[in-house]
Amino acid sequence: MAALLEVRDLSKRFGGFVALEGIDLDVNQGERLGLIGPNGSGKSTLVNCLCGTLRNETGNVHFDGLAMDGLSAHRRARLGLARSFQLPRPFPSLSIADNLRIPLLYVVGARPGGGLGEAALEARAGELLAMVGLADKARRLPGDLTQIEMRKLELARAMAGEPKLLIADEAMAGLSPTEVDDILALLAQLNEAGVTIILIEHIMRAVMNFSERLVVLVAGHKIADGKPEDVIRNAAVVEAYLGQ
Amino acid sequence: MRRGDKGSAARENVAAPAPSAARRSATFLAAAVAVALLAFLAARSVGNDYVFFAGYVVLQYIVLATAWNILGGYTGYVNFGTAAFFAAGAYSSVVLHKLVPLPLVVHILVGGLVSGLIGLGVGYLTLRLRGVFFSIATLAMAVVMQTLITNWEFVGGSRGTYVIRPAAVPIVGDYIQYLFLVMALLAALAVWVARQIEGSRLGYGFATIRDDEVAAEASGVPTLRLKLIATTVSGAFMGMAGAPYPYYVTYLDPASGFNLAYAVNSIAMPLVGGTATWAGPVIGAILLGSIQQLATVTISSALNLLLVGVILVGFVIAAPNGIMGLLQKRRP
Ligand SMILES: Nc1ncnc2c1ncn2[C@@H]1O[C@H](COP(=O)(O)OP(=O)(O)OP(=O)(O)O)[C@@H](O)[C@H]1O
Numbered sequence: 001m002a003a004l005l006e007v008r009d010l011s012k013r014f015g016g017f018v019a020l021e022g023i024d025l026d027v028n029q030g031e032r033l034g035l036i037g038p039n040g041s042g043k044s045t046l047v048n049c050l051c052g053t054l055r056n057e058t059g060n061v062h063f064d065g066l067a068m069d070g071l072s073a074h075r076r077a078r079l080g081l082a083r084s085f086q087l088p089r090p091f092p093s094l095s096i097a098d099n100l101r102i103p104l105l106y107v108v109g110a111r112p113g114g115g116l117g118e119a120a121l122e123a124r125a126g127e128l129l130a131m132v133g134l135a136d137k138a139r140r141l142p143g144d145l146t147q148i149e150m151r152k153l154e155l156a157r158a159m160a161g162e163p164k165l166l167i168a169d170e171a172m173a174g175l176s177p178t179e180v181d182d183i184l185a186l187l188a189q190l191n192e193a194g195v196t197i198i199l200i201e202h203i204m205r206a207v208m209n210f211s212e213r214l215v216v217l218v219a220g221h222k223i224a225d226g227k228p229e230d231v232i233r234n235a236a237v238v239e240a241y242l243g244q
Numbered sequence: 245m246r247r248g249d250k251g252s253a254a255r256e257n258v259a260a261p262a263p264s265a266a267r268r269s270a271t272f273l274a275a276a277v278a279v280a281l282l283a284f285l286a287a288r289s290v291g292n293d294y295v296f297f298a299g300y301v302v303l304q305y306i307v308l309a310t311a312w313n314i315l316g317g318y319t320g321y322v323n324f325g326t327a328a329f330f331a332a333g334a335y336s337s338v339v340l341h342k343l344v345p346l347p348l349v350v351h352i353l354v355g356g357l358v359s360g361l362i363g364l365g366v367g368y369l370t371l372r373l374r375g376v377f378f379s380i381a382t383l384a385m386a387v388v389m390q391t392l393i394t395n396w397e398f399v400g401g402s403r404g405t406y407v408i409r410p411a412a413v414p415i416v417g418d419y420i421q422y423l424f425l426v427m428a429l430l431a432a433l434a435v436w437v438a439r440q441i442e443g444s445r446l447g448y449g450f451a452t453i454r455d456d457e458v459a460a461e462a463s464g465v466p467t468l469r470l471k472l473i474a475t476t477v478s479g480a481f482m483g484m485a486g487a488p489y490p491y492y493v494t495y496l497d498p499a500s501g502f503n504l505a506y507a508v509n510s511i512a513m514p515l516v517g518g519t520a521t522w523a524g525p526v527i528g529a530i531l532l533g534s535i536q537q538l539a540t541v542t543i544s545s546a547l548n549l550l551l552v553g554v555i556l557v558g559f560v561i562a563a564p565n566g567i568m569g570l571l572q573k574r575r576p
């Protein structure tokens with residue numbers, strides 16, 4: 001069976017700076033993949049190329065059997081690719097609940113038979129907010145949230161589109177250990193329900209607990225890909241982290 | 245305005261609005277039309293034609309400010325080229341008048357079509373421009389259009405052209421009264437459309453464009469298509485506001501059709517009233533429009549733009565969210 005996500009020879013430059021080079025990556029349906037790497041190694045850039053926010057110069061991405069090349073970000077979102085932004089990007093003029101209404105209207109609602117009535121929209125937004133512990137903030141504006149709450153909102157908004165693949169880009173930075181566990185449990189629960197998950201994290205405890213497979217990026221290159229316990233013993237990986 | 249999102253409505257199975265929402269929107273339209281008719285009757289009861297001449301300008305500004313706000317307020321794209329869209333409507337009316345004079349309502353539809361297409365074109369050409377770059381592009385477009393019209397002899401070139409208006413219309417009576425009535429109804433329609441957009445899927449999409457286009461795309465919003473819808477609808481209403489104008493002035497030249505006052509007022513009025521909802525541009529247009537009409541009779545029209553500028557600066561400093569913003573802050 002073909003992988004859910006297939007990345008072949010993907011490269012991305014910013015001017016003369018090579019942010020990603022020759023990335024090959026397969027992610028299987030239902031997998032829990034951890035993606036790690038030092039700061040500036042290109043993790044977020046990879047997410048942006050996968051989701052259509054940035055255009056990669058070379059290489060291609062297949063998702064769910066479809067070529068993603070040239071597809072706009074909103075098309076990819078509708079096909080089931082969701083991501084949270086590392087630096088939260090809420091819609092500041094919309095209430096927290098209305099922030100979730102957007103993917104409900106434009107991702108879920110854009111799928112055949114996905115249109116939700118007003119009551120269903122409200123209910124679904126409330127459900128998602130309860131899942132990330134923001135139920136009491138539904139009517140507030142994003143400006144009233146703390147950075148940590150905004151990360152939860154990011155995650156809820158990504159989940160709202162009922163994706164096939166969810167990429168969480170450092171959704172847990174700054175969270176307390178119990179909050180990290182809550183989010184991990186939430187992601188595990190989504191995964192149980194069939195959602196494939198790529199977790200980008202610096203918190204090693206979380207990554208090691210969660211991931212079935214670990215991929216390491218260093219300076220735009222993939223240097224390791226395998227079982228987490230093998231990968232963290234890999235000489236190149238150890239050197240990359242100690243070398244910092 | 246859901247229907248504006250045509251392609252997607254069919255493909256994407258948009259949920260129909262709840263019946264109560266449909267009823268509320270019908271009630272709003274009926275109320276807006278009733279207000280327009282009341283304004284007409286009130287103007288009539290004064291028994292002075294000047295009321296119609298002055299009132300027409302204020303109503304025209306309600307349409308222009310509302311149209312501007314659909315793009316500028318809802319999606320955050322600031323259009324400096326209102327005068328060009330307005331003039332495109334006015335000049336399509338002149339062309340029609342010279343070729344085949346048709347009923348005014350047809351002129352308005354044609355003016356709306358022409359300016360809507362210009363809006364679509366401007367949208368296409370400026371899709372990748374954001375912020376001030378978009379604004380400058382609209383300004384450039386206005387300059388180019390004015391140059392074209394100035395050199396087009398058929399519509400009078402730089403000298404301008406006379407448009408003889410019919411003396412009277414059956415039932416309504418004097419033609420200026422008819423123009424007033426038509427513009428009042430057009431204002432009701434524009435405000436209704438703006439309000440329809442606000443609570444709809446389209447309106448939420450517009451708001452995400454204003455807030456963060458990258459995040460909007462990631463949440464499934466087709467930002468480019470929505471921008472085109474906004475430039476088209478906004479342009480169309482500006483053109484509709486311009487179409488009756490040749491009959492109002494009876495003499496149209498590029499200097500009056502492309503007057504700076506349209507661009508300045510259509511921006512200042514929503515900002516003073518508040519850009520978040522349909523009520524803001526209406527309040528701003530009535531307030532600033534009336535002040536300018538008063539100043540024109542009491543002092544001179546030369547001061548109008550200065551007056552608008554001073555009021556605008558005052559609001560930007562003291563009430564950045566406009567009058568509606570002040571009112572909402574009062575309420576807990
Ligand atoms: N839009 C951009 N323009 C220019 N350079 C960029 C841009 N985005 C990222 N970069 C550069 O590309 C490199 C990779 O950045 P990226 O954000 O992908 O790293 P990361 O692995 O996500 O790091 P972190 O762990 O800090 O989030 C960095 O050197 C960054 O400065």
Ligand SMILES: [Mg+2]
Pocket residue numbers: 043044045086169
């Ligand atoms: Mg990053």
